[in-house]
Amino acid sequence: MKRHVGIAMALLLGVSGISGCSKPSAGTADSVPSSAASSQQKINTSQFLTFVGNDGDSMDPQCTSGLYTVALNVFDRLVEVQVNNDGSSSITPSLARSWEISPDGLSYTFxxxxxxxxxxxxxxxxxDVRYTLTRLLTHPDAVNKDIAMAILGADALRSNEADTLEGFREIDDTQFVITLKEPYAAFLANLSSPGASILDEETTEKAGERFGRESEVTIGTGPFVFKEWNKGYDLVMTANPDCWSGAPRCKGLKMLFVEDPEAQRLMFERGELDILDLEGLSTDAEYFVNGDIYQPYLHQGPRVGISYIALNESIEPLDDVRVRTALQQSLDRQLLLEAVYSGRGTLENGILPHGLIGYNPNLPAIPYDPDGAKKLLKEAGWDDGFTMNISVEKSDYTGYSELLTLVSAMWEKIGVKTEISVVEDEAFYESRKKGALSCYTSTWSADFNDPDNFMYTFFGTPENTFGRSLCYGDTSVMDRVSHARSIVNEAERIKEYQELEEIIVQKDAAWIPLYSRDHYFVVSKRVEGFKVSWNGWSSNRYSDVAVLET
Structure with missing residues (x-):
């Protein structure tokens, strides 16, 4: 019999069919290079670097899991990630100039x-470091508390059983010791993530809820100063000439909030943008990537992350592994990658993507088998199919419309129909946090290069999986994911993660891995020094980027 199931499936996509875009016009004199920018050209320190970013409710680095441009440029962390010439990455000093780790892996002296x-x-x-970690654990809106949860006493502080963080001991103004409750191999890497940005205790505490929302009280040590935020229009950061790590190479940053991809492309061609992120441009990106004009000004880096479709096991019929497996096998993921990103990426079959420590190249490929998917639905009692309500973040609707169209069409072939609801971003995240979204598609990029950033974030605890609207039910697997964090032997730890990854994705079909993508940017002829972030984020640190005189 035919059944209708109300499922809030938050795919970051749109409903209409794939729409063709008009061919971009030829570049203007301001945007089309006659020759590559030369380091011999004079740097114009009176010019702002202009690009498009995302607006939001707060730029508090502890209370966002995606709006990182302010965090990366206004703040610093104790350590940072550096990409080596061979493509590997390493942890390097930042605000912490040195550290020592005890032989048992429990104590870190900075x-x-x-x-x-x-x-x-x-x-x-x-x-200030103590305050930052304490606030991260106790702030009601903090979304990055996992960074500090390994510290001794974190649980007691969070539950109000303690007033101070037991595992933090100040030696003097420049030295302190952090003690963990058990060894945690990814702890240093964790401290390099934007959510671990170090805050000014006095100013932040006095600001209260104004911190992250009002520029004059959002204070960091970074190369830029949060100057002005005109919601819905732009956010301005000015150069910090007295920055401890050196003054930035431009006067400041102007981040514009422009959602329409065609408008972004036209602004770049008119010379109104210095850097254009091609990820959200859909077919317009082809003009820049495949054309001859902008080749010297393309910058590409792998996005160390994974696009996926999450499936909420607590809602019928997704509580049946046969239904989840059918949804996996009914998607031609290679076709999705080709159609939406012109093949610029790599199919993924698990949780840990290419480029991440622990990536497993030997995971079995998830087959494209629509006939097998139909059989699984029939076995599960859904031979007449069902209807899923797909919710989508308003800010991401445009960029993902083609993917949603194709996913909907593929699922309809096995009898699964979709209804799309466009939801305001704040409402979307609130529903997801409450475990109310049945299924959604998103992309998770590495905050730090360790499998813990993926495995524990999504499947490490019942709280984590509920907050992502996955509601994964196998507590024994989650216990193993949590325990793997404390395994000191690196080979043993990676082997455990890979075994768990196969159980979660291949056996339990807890989510649908899609692909990891290559990330392209194009810059104007007056820009020098731009590099794609090591993990392929849209958010970048711009202290070394200069604006040249033209």
Whole structure:
């Protein structure tokens, strides 16, 4: 019999058929290069670097899992990630100039850089680090608390059983010790993520809810100063000439909020943007990637991340593994990659993507088998199919419309119909946090290069999986994921993660891995020094980017 199931499946996509875009016009004199930018050209330090970014409710680095441009440019972290010439990555000093790890892997003794000041003139001290970690664990809106959960006493602090963080001990203003409750191999890597940005204790505490929302009280040690935020229009950061790591090479940053891809492309061609992220441009991106004019100005890097479709096991019929497997096998993922991104990426078959420590090239490929999918639905009692309501973030609707159209068409072939609801971003995340979304598609990029950033984030605890609207039910698997964090032997730890990954995706079909993507940017002829972030984020750090005189 025919059944209708109300499923809030948050795919970041649209309903209409794949629409053709008009061919981009030829570039203007401002945007089309006559020759590559030369380092011999004079740097114009009076010019702002202009690009498009995402607006939001708050730029508080502890309370966002995606709006990282302010975090990366206004703030610093104790350590950073550096990409080596061979493509590997390593942890390098930042606000912490050195650290020592005890033989048992439990204690980390850090020494801060000397004479570091916040942009308001306050000195950076060990107390600011303590405050940052304490706030991360106790702020009601913090979404990055996992960064600090390995510290001794974190659970007691979060549950109000303690007033202070037991595992943090200040030696003096520049030295402190962090003690973990058990060994955690990814702890240092965790501290390099934007959510671990170090805050000025006095200013942040006094600001209260204004922090992250009002520029004058959102203070960091980074190369830029949060100057102005005109919601719906732009956000301005000005150069911090006294930054401890050196002054940036441009006057400041102007991040414009422009959702329409064609408008972004036209702005770039008119010379109104210095950097254009091609990821959301759909077919317009082909003009830049495959044309001859902009080849010297293309910058490409792998996105160390994975696009996926999450399936909520707590909602019928997704509580049946046969239904979840049918949804996996009914998608021609290679066709999706070709149609939506012109093949610029790699199919993924698990949770850990290409480029991430722990990636398993030997995972079995998920087959495209629509006939087998129909049989599985019949076995599960859904031979007449069902209807799924697909919710989508409003801000991501345009960029993912083609993918949603194709996914809907493929599922309809096995009897699964889709209804799409476009939801305001805040409402979307609130519903997801409550475990109310049945299924959604999204992309998770590495905050730090360790499998823990993927495995534990999504499948490490019942709380984590519920907050992602996955509602994965195998607690024994989640216990193993959680325990793997403390395995000191690296080979043993990676082997455990890979075994768990196969169970979650291949056996339990807890989500549908799609692909990892290559990330392209195009820059104007007056830009020098731009590099794609190591993990392929849209958010980048711009302190080394200069605007040249033309």
């Amino acid at each position: 020494t801060l850089q000397e004479h570091v000041k916040f942009s308001n003139g306050s000195d950076l001290t060990s107390s």
